[in-house]
Structures are given as C-alpha cells and as structure tokens.
Amino acid sequence: MSVESMANVLAVVRRLGMSIALFLVLPLLFLLVYIEWLHAPTNAFAVHLRVVAEIAVAMAGIRLLIGLLPVGILLRRVLASVMIACVLFGFIALYAGAFVGMKFWGRVASVQLLSTYVSQGPETLKALGISLYGVAGAIGVLFLLIAIAVFWYLKKYDWVSASRETLSPATLGIVTAGLLCVFAIYVASFEAQGWAREAEPLSLALFPGQGEVGAQSHHMNFMRMAELQKGQDASRTSYVPSVDAHRSNVVLIVVDAFRADHLSLLGYRTRTTPNLEHLRSQGTMTVATSAVAVCNESFCGLRGFASSQSVANQAERPFTMHEVLKKYGYKVNLILSGDHTHFYGLSHMYGQVDSYFDGASQRGRYVNDDRLLLDHLDAQPKWDGTPVMFQFHLMSSHPLGLRFDETPEFGPGRAYVLEHGTSAQAVKSAVNYYDRGVLQADTVISELLSKLKALGYLEDALVVITGDHGESLGEHGLYTHAQSVWEESLRVPFLLMSFGQADPVSLLPAKEISQVDIAPTLLHALGMKVPDSWEGVALQVPYNRRYIDFQQNQFLGLIDTQSDALYKFWIDTRSGQKFTFSLVSADKEKTDVTGQVPAALQREWREYLIKQSATLPVDAHLGF
Structure with missing residues (x-):
C-alpha cells in the first residue's frame, strides 16, 4: 500500500473515530442522568449503548449509500446533514420523553401514549398554557441549528468523502x-x-408492556407478582354471590387529581362545589368525608380502589369490584376521559366489561375534554331494569384537563404543569387554575347525574364520587401529582349518595378512611359478600385495623389509627430520612415530631413497613 493510500486510510479512521465520539456524547449524558438522578438500573447503560451502536451502524450504511449517489458533493452533504439531524433529533425526543414520563408518570413515556397527545397537539398545548407557534418555532430552530452544525462538521471532517x-x-x-x-x-x-x-x-418507549413494573413508578419482582396473582385468581374462582343482595345500580365517578381540601362541600373557603352542596341539601348524600389514597398516581390509585389493595399487594390482574358486580348479573360500562388504553395497559386492569370508551376512542374532541363523557352518555339506552355499573373518569381538575371557556375563573390563573416558582403569586395562580377545574368537575358531575336520572338509572342507584390521588399546588415546592406522600398528594374525597330505592349508607365513626375501604363499603351497602382477598373493610360495621398504608415510589409510610396523636410516619427509603407528623395537631405536616416518638413504637412501624416493601425501587434500602 502506498504512503498516500495509508494516509487516506488513517484519515478515514481518524474522522470515523471523531464522529463516533461526538455521536456518543448525547447518549452518555442522558445515561448519566438516567442512572444517577432517575435511578434507572445500571444494566441500562450497556444495553442502551448497544442500541445506540446498532443505530450508528444504520447511519453509517445510509451515509455510504448517500455517498454513492451520482449527484454533486454539496447535495450529498445536505442529504447527509438532514439524515444525521433527524437521528439526533430523534434521540432528543426519546430522552425528553423519558424525562417527561419519569416526572409525570413514573415511567418512560411510551410512543403509544405520546402519539395520543401529539395527534392533538393544539389542544394539549392549550391545556399546558404553551403557544403552538412558539413550540413549532422552537422545534424548527433547534432542528435547523443541528443540521447547520452537522453540515459544517461534514465539510471539514467527513469520513465518507475520505472513504470515496x-x-x-x-x-x-x-x-x-x-x-x-x-x-x-x-x-x-x-x-x-x-x-x-x-x-x-x-425499548420501554416502544414496548411498555415488557417493563418489570407493577404500576407506573412501582416495580415488582415477577415471582412476587406471580404469588399475588395466584391469590387473586383463587379468590375470583371461589367467590360465591350472596343470595339476598340488593342489586342497585352503581355509579362510580372518579375525578383525576381530586383534592379533598379544595371542595367547598368539605369546608374549603372558595365555593368550588355548589352542585354537590345542593345534592347534600336534598338529603341524597349520606357520606361526605375524605380518604387516604394508596399512592399519588393514577395506576395504583385506580387499581387500589377497584381491587381494595395497597400498592405492595396489587396483582397484575386483580379481582376487582367490576368483576364482583358481573357475578351478580351487572352490566359494566366504562366511560372515561383521558387515554387509559395507551396508559401502560390501564384499561385491561378492570377485567371483562360490557362496554368501554375513553378519550382515545374518539377524535372529535381533545382526549382530556370531559364533554366527551356527556356526548357518549347521550347514546345510552334507557334503563331496562338490568342492574348496571357505570364508571366515569373526569379530567377537569387534572393539570392536563381542558378548562371550558364558559367555566368561571376565581382570579388570574394559568396552567402550572411547568411551574417551579414558589412565590405567593405563582402559588395563587396555580390554585386559581386548579379550583376552576374543580368547579368544572362539579358542573360535569351534575350534568352526568341529570342525564342518568332522565334515562332512569337513578331510580335505584348508589353513587360514589372520589379521586384517584391528590395534587400539589406549590406546597413543599411541588406542583402536579409529583412524587410525594404529603397530605395534598394523598387526601381525596369520598362522597356517597343514595337515589330512589337504594338503601341509604351510614358509616361508623372512624379516625381515618383508606381508599381501599371504599369498594368493601359499597358492596356491604348492596348486601354483597366482600372478597376474601380484599384488604379494605366495610365502614358500616365495627373493625379494628391499626394501620393505613400509602406509598409513592421510594416514599413508604403509614398512619397509625390507634395512636391518640394519629401519627403519620413515612420513610424515604433512598436517603433513610424519617418523618413523623401528628394529624390531629394544628401544625399538621409542618412540625416533624419523630424525636418525640418512643423508639419502640418507631421500631414497630419500621417492622410493619418492611413487610409492605415489595414495590420499592431497586436502589431502596430495606433496612431503613
């Protein structure tokens, strides 16, 4: 080989090495954050670099293919620049989806879920309070800058031209x-x-069902999940319906991100629930209180309610209230705002139902527009006497829920999904925006009930209104349903109404109610046996439960209902930091009283929580 040929080979190798090194910068930076800050397993490092390497192989092949085209060098360089810019932009989109998904859903955002929101881009951005033109302009400018930078680099260091x-x-x-x-x-x-x-x-973005995840943020070992599933299947098989049940219609209305302390019905100073207050004045509402959600996410919250299970005991296919009612001859209809179909398989959690509709089932409205529930209910037939369960899911109070133009404002407010400020003005703006959503949910609930009444379904019906989890509005520097277990994140309403021939429900006095108690309470009101696999208790009868469990990612805790101080104790299992608050104190969660609690009692709490640790992240410390 001549000296000149050797020099050319070395030039190709040198330029190729430079290109590979630069190409790896973005993936390596992402992996650093992904593993160190988002606590992904270290195995992801090598696996993702292998994926990146395979993409680099494809890019090299396409680069060489472009280099063989019988066109001018300038056009070949432009085509190569556009191709490389597309790949780099794809990586940026993937990594942004990973960060956004981890922040808001506890998992890498799936392509299926993102496609729903991208296909309704203008409505999504409106809900976020972001300008469509601003986003389009920013994306265009970013892509152009990447393409120009690549073009400049290829002009000087292109390994393909040297290969030719x-x-x-x-x-x-x-x-x-x-x-x-x-x-x-x-x-x-x-x-x-x-x-x-x-x-x-x-892989998580393309095939979300493959992840070893029980529900959003909560990972579970496959063997543990198999054990739980065996118990749920046994309970499902052995369940025998009660012969003397009263088959009243059941209407479940779940409002996403529904804080109990922002309902004027429950004492909030701003009048956010006038329609619910009117229903209470008519005597139909017999229960109006709050409950502690099992977590601060939709997946485990909805599953916890439906199957009466805390996070650590939620099976993949639980024996749900929907399935119980099916055994009594109920028709089960789900009418849901939001995209439950692509939300990591959430729609499959309920079991076999008679009809299913969610925001992804239509294209006439924004996926999180609660008017689509009213539209769909218009197509329902009149009640024919067959017992029916309706489950509605509202997004009005969710930060991504569409606020209707006709819904009044309580003052200047704006979408707070991207808010990080803690000033009084920022918090007030978020509160006003959220309260407007609660007021809208109150209106939608009233309209749903009016339509159900006109169709005859309220002639004999029990109606439950609750939330899947709470919402942060600047407290502790957090917004939306961030990863936390503060009261604003967990406390949801529990409202129960009796219409027509349905028996009124009266609960025994209780210091605290868990989200897992709602379904057993409802079945007891109908004279139906509670499945033996359920954790919750029917609140109409005496019970002696000491702890109420809750968990959000690495935050694991309990409320000790038998302590006079009504202690709320939780641990950050990553840092080992402990927190204890007295819920009967005027300070609530402002004063940490861990140092005042006897060591023996703290030891009891920790021993109990270790038994509830099946869904902690892999980097949690079980020794606490």
Whole structure:
C-alpha cells in the first residue's frame, strides 16, 4: 500500500473515530442522568449503548449509500446533514420523553401514549398554557441549528468523502449492503430481546408492556407478582354471590387529581362545589368525608380502589369490584376521559366489561375534554331494569384537563404543569387554575347525574364520587401529582349518595378512611359478600385495623389509627430520612415530631413497613 493510500486510510479512521465520539456524547449524558438522578438500573447503560451502536451502524450504511449517489458533493452533504439531524433529533425526543414520563408518570413515556397527545397537539398545548407557534418555532430552530452544525462538521471532517478516495465504488457498495443488512436483522429481533426489562429507554418507549413494573413508578419482582396473582385468581374462582343482595345500580365517578381540601362541600373557603352542596341539601348524600389514597398516581390509585389493595399487594390482574358486580348479573360500562388504553395497559386492569370508551376512542374532541363523557352518555339506552355499573373518569381538575371557556375563573390563573416558582403569586395562580377545574368537575358531575336520572338509572342507584390521588399546588415546592406522600398528594374525597330505592349508607365513626375501604363499603351497602382477598373493610360495621398504608415510589409510610396523636410516619427509603407528623395537631405536616416518638413504637412501624416493601425501587434500602 502506498504512503498516500495509508494516509487516506488513517484519515478515514481518524474522522470515523471523531464522529463516533461526538455521536456518543448525547447518549452518555442522558445515561448519566438516567442512572444517577432517575435511578434507572445500571444494566441500562450497556444495553442502551448497544442500541445506540446498532443505530450508528444504520447511519453509517445510509451515509455510504448517500455517498454513492451520482449527484454533486454539496447535495450529498445536505442529504447527509438532514439524515444525521433527524437521528439526533430523534434521540432528543426519546430522552425528553423519558424525562417527561419519569416526572409525570413514573415511567418512560411510551410512543403509544405520546402519539395520543401529539395527534392533538393544539389542544394539549392549550391545556399546558404553551403557544403552538412558539413550540413549532422552537422545534424548527433547534432542528435547523443541528443540521447547520452537522453540515459544517461534514465539510471539514467527513469520513465518507475520505472513504470515496480510498475504496472503490464496488467495495463501498458491498460494505453499505452489509451494514444495512446487519441493521435489518437487528430491527427484526429487537422486540424479542426484551430489553425493556433492563430499563433500556427505547425499548420501554416502544414496548411498555415488557417493563418489570407493577404500576407506573412501582416495580415488582415477577415471582412476587406471580404469588399475588395466584391469590387473586383463587379468590375470583371461589367467590360465591350472596343470595339476598340488593342489586342497585352503581355509579362510580372518579375525578383525576381530586383534592379533598379544595371542595367547598368539605369546608374549603372558595365555593368550588355548589352542585354537590345542593345534592347534600336534598338529603341524597349520606357520606361526605375524605380518604387516604394508596399512592399519588393514577395506576395504583385506580387499581387500589377497584381491587381494595395497597400498592405492595396489587396483582397484575386483580379481582376487582367490576368483576364482583358481573357475578351478580351487572352490566359494566366504562366511560372515561383521558387515554387509559395507551396508559401502560390501564384499561385491561378492570377485567371483562360490557362496554368501554375513553378519550382515545374518539377524535372529535381533545382526549382530556370531559364533554366527551356527556356526548357518549347521550347514546345510552334507557334503563331496562338490568342492574348496571357505570364508571366515569373526569379530567377537569387534572393539570392536563381542558378548562371550558364558559367555566368561571376565581382570579388570574394559568396552567402550572411547568411551574417551579414558589412565590405567593405563582402559588395563587396555580390554585386559581386548579379550583376552576374543580368547579368544572362539579358542573360535569351534575350534568352526568341529570342525564342518568332522565334515562332512569337513578331510580335505584348508589353513587360514589372520589379521586384517584391528590395534587400539589406549590406546597413543599411541588406542583402536579409529583412524587410525594404529603397530605395534598394523598387526601381525596369520598362522597356517597343514595337515589330512589337504594338503601341509604351510614358509616361508623372512624379516625381515618383508606381508599381501599371504599369498594368493601359499597358492596356491604348492596348486601354483597366482600372478597376474601380484599384488604379494605366495610365502614358500616365495627373493625379494628391499626394501620393505613400509602406509598409513592421510594416514599413508604403509614398512619397509625390507634395512636391518640394519629401519627403519620413515612420513610424515604433512598436517603433513610424519617418523618413523623401528628394529624390531629394544628401544625399538621409542618412540625416533624419523630424525636418525640418512643423508639419502640418507631421500631414497630419500621417492622410493619418492611413487610409492605415489595414495590420499592431497586436502589431502596430495606433496612431503613
């Protein structure tokens, strides 16, 4: 080989090495944050770099293919710049989806879920309070800057142009075909690799069902899940319906991110629930209190309510209230705002139902527009006497829920999803926006009940109104349903109404009520046996439960209902930091009283919580 040829080869190798090094900068920075700050398993590092390497192989093949085109060098460089910019922009989108998903849902955002919101971009951005033109302009500018930077780099350090001077077109063609064939084989086997179990972000985005996750943020070992599933299946099989049940219709209305302390019905100073207050004045509302959610996320909150299970004991296919009612001959209809279909398989959690509709089932309205529930209810037939369960899911109070133009404001307010400020003005703006959503939910609930009454379903019906979890509005520097277990994150309403021939429900006095108690209470009111696998208790009868459990990611805690101070105790299992508050104190969660609690009592709490630790993150410390 001549000296000149050797120099050309070295130039190709040097430029190729530089290109590879620069290409790895973005993935390496992401992995650093993904593992260190988002607590992904370390296995994700090597697996994701392998995915990146395979994408680099495809890029090299396409680069060489462009280099073989019989066009001018300037056009080849433009085509290469656009291709590389598209790939880099794709990585940016993937990593942004990972960060957004981890922040708001506890999991890497799936392509299926994001596609719902992207397809309704204007409505989504309106809910976020972001300008469509501003986002489009920012994306366009970013892409253009990336393409220009790549073009400049290729002008000076393009390894493909150097390859053309070293290798013959035939050799380049063979190498190109080989690289593209290798990538095609890799793509064909990508799903079968199952790398989502290693928390590889692209795999999680494409195949969210593969992840070893019980529900959003809460991971569970497959063996533990199998054990729980066996118990749920046994309970499902052995359940025998009560012969003397009263089959009143059941209407469950779940409002997403519904804080109990922001309902004027429950004492909030701003009048956010005039319609619910009117229903109480008519005597139909027999229960109006709050309950402690099992977590601060939709998946485990909805599953906790439906199957009466705390986070640590939630099976993948639980024996739900919906299935119980089906055994009594009920028709079960789900009418849900929001995209439950693509939300990590949430729609499958309820079991077999008679009809299912959610925001992803239509394209006429924004996916989180609660008017689609009213539209769908208009198509329901009149009641024919067959017992029916309706479950409605409202997004009005959710930060991504659409506020109707006709819904009054309580003062200047704006979407707070991206809010980080803690000034009085920022908090007040978030509160006004949220309260407007609560007022809107109150209106939608009233309209739903009016439509159900006109169709005859309230001639004999029990109606439950609750929330899946709470919402942070600047308290402790947090917004939305951030990863926390503060009271604003967990405390949801529990309202129960009796219409027509349904028996009124009267509860025994209780210091605290758990979200897992709602379904057993409802079944008891109907004279139906509570499944033996359920954790909750029917609140109409005496019971002696000491602890109420809650968990959000690494935050694991309990409320000791038998302590006079009504202690709320929780641990950050990553840092080991402990918190104890007296819920009967005027300070509530302002004063940590851990130092005042006897060591023996704290030891009892910790021993109990260790038994509830099945869904803690892999980097949690079980020794606390």
